[in-house]
Amino acid sequence: MPLKAYDLTGRTAFVTGAAGGIGRASAVLLAEAGATVHCADRDAEGLHETATLIKDHGGTARTHPLDVTDRAQLAQAVRSCERLDVMAAIAGIMHRSTVLETRDEDLDRVLDVNFKGVLHACQEAAWLMLARRSGGSIVTMASGAIDTGGPGLLCYGAAKAAVVQLTKTLANEVGKHGIRVNAVAPGWTRTPMTDRHDSEEQRQTETWMARMSPLGRVGEAEDVAHAVLYLASDASSFTTGQILRPNGGVAMPW
Numbered sequence: 001m002p003l004k005a006y007d008l009t010g011r012t013a014f015v016t017g018a019a020g021g022i023g024r025a026s027a028v029l030l031a032e033a034g035a036t037v038h039c040a041d042r043d044a045e046g047l048h049e050t051a052t053l054i055k056d057h058g059g060t061a062r063t064h065p066l067d068v069t070d071r072a073q074l075a076q077a078v079r080s081c082e083r084l085d086v087m088a089a090i091a092g093i094m095h096r097s098t099v100l101e102t103r104d105e106d107l108d109r110v111l112d113v114n115f116k117g118v119l120h121a122c123q124e125a126a127w128l129m130l131a132r133r134s135g136g137s138i139v140t141m142a143s144g145a146i147d148t149g150g151p152g153l154l155c156y157g158a159a160k161a162a163v164v165q166l167t168k169t170l171a172n173e174v175g176k177h178g179i180r181v182n183a184v185a186p187g188w189t190r191t192p193m194t195d196r197h198d199s200e201e202q203r204q205t206e207t208w209m210a211r212m213s214p215l216g217r218v219g220e221a222e223d224v225a226h227a228v229l230y231l232a233s234d235a236s237s238f239t240t241g242q243i244l245r246p247n248g249g250v251a252m253p254w
């Protein structure tokens, strides 16, 4: 029996990016806390694996194979939920290029997925929560890139900074309706996203990140999922418009 404030029994969550990494870990944990979880991702096979994991642990999952840049598909999937208590907008892509080498099409692609994909998920969720007068919690996925301005992270960091602005603005606009909106800004986390860029430079960055952390390690997807669960649940009922940083202490902004 989970602590009551973390108990999501009877609630419904929608998770984008649920086919792998942080999205999968979050979907599984939200289900473990008792929520019915709607899992969305463009990777249908990965989605099926996530749903199987949830069901094998006695949870309830629905799958929505979709691309978050397809607004109509996303709207249809969110509106298919009978009720919606939690939106976790986690789907995202990595892109690295120096400022001087960045092409407009790189920026457009990253903004489409990492910002507009999150914006549209937030809009759909908030509309549904407002229409049903149910309140709810919206969790967005930013990144430690908002604190560092790391080399090569212009497109990625700009999109994540926009997600933070969206989070704060929406929190101000819908708070009076009992809807909370918060962002998670993880540090380096071991997921398919960080493995996919497996190169000597990538390995060196991971080692450096672990050394930079007072805890001496990089993150695991489950570390971030626990932050998502906290913000999704009543445990954070007086928290809105905030950025939670599961980053091992690599950055400690005020």
Ligand SMILES: NC(=O)c1ccc[n+]([C@@H]2O[C@H](COP(=O)([O-])OP(=O)(O)OC[C@H]3O[C@@H](n4cnc5c(N)ncnc54)[C@H](O)[C@@H]3O)[C@@H](O)[C@H]2O)c1
Binding pocket: 016, 017, 018, 019, 020, 021, 022, 023, 040, 041, 042, 043, 046, 066, 067, 068, 069, 090, 091, 092, 093, 094, 113, 117, 141, 142, 143, 144, 185, 186, 187, 188, 189, 190, 191, 192, 193, 194
């Ligand atoms: N891993 C890290 O170090 C780290 C750090 C900070 C923030 N983040 C953020 O966390 C989120 C999850 O990242 P992750 O590390 O788990 O990456 P990941 O690549 O393991 O997972 C991302 C998921 O998003 C899905 N996705 C990507 N584009 C999509 C689209 N257009 N439509 C639908 N689904 C799409 C992918 O299929 C994948 O399942 C991202 O927003 C990422 O920017 C990750």
